[in-house]
Amino acid sequence: MKASPRADRIRGRILEVVAGLLSRDIQDPRLHLVTITGVDISRDLRIATIFFTTVSGPQAQADALKGFESAKGFIKRHAAKELGLQYMPDLRFRHDDSFDYGARMEKKLREVMAEDRKDDNHDQESS
Template sequence: MPSRDFKRTDRVGAELRRELGLLVHAAVRDHALPSVSVSDVEVTRDMDWATVWITALQAEQAPVALKALKELAGEFRRSLARGMRLRRVPELRFKYDDSVDKGERIDQLLRADEPTAADGAVED
């Protein structure tokens, strides 16, 4: 019998990420929201809640998009209930994923601190 390394909550989270990605993309287009995408979905063990992590193309516009997505959460949940084979669709909580912003900031700091050949750095 194969090992069960991939939990049910992980499978449900992956399916929700795919479906919500499409729904969020349509909402961005239809409601003229700032460009955002779903980066991850974490489902609680009891399947009552799903935290939907979003990233924004422009970080300063993320609060506007996040507020609109929170208002559309009920509509998203109803759409998921019609399209997915789940007994109960979890409540959706939208949160901003700032890991991309942090990564870009670290990259900028590293690039600014790189020694150049003009600085007298010795190359092998």
């Protein structure tokens, strides 16, 4: 089901506000190299899931999750003030696996293409 225009606006504003807080106000080193990639919001606007990615591996993801949980109250207070909502959605944080998946697929494609070139070169040499 398609989200309402209001939900889309709130989703976009939450993304803006949280990304801004990360770059300006949150000093937690666990969140230093974190990028907000998206926000999903429940139909009743009660839960906002904020997706993030990190440049490092699983340990950095776990650390970032802990950093977000630690900063959740701060983020929610500032977001509520910025958004001016009567009810601020509960914030949940989740690592965005789509970038990792894309990187793995790109690596596999490169391997297949390299193998193809190797086979083409071998075929040309045998002719």
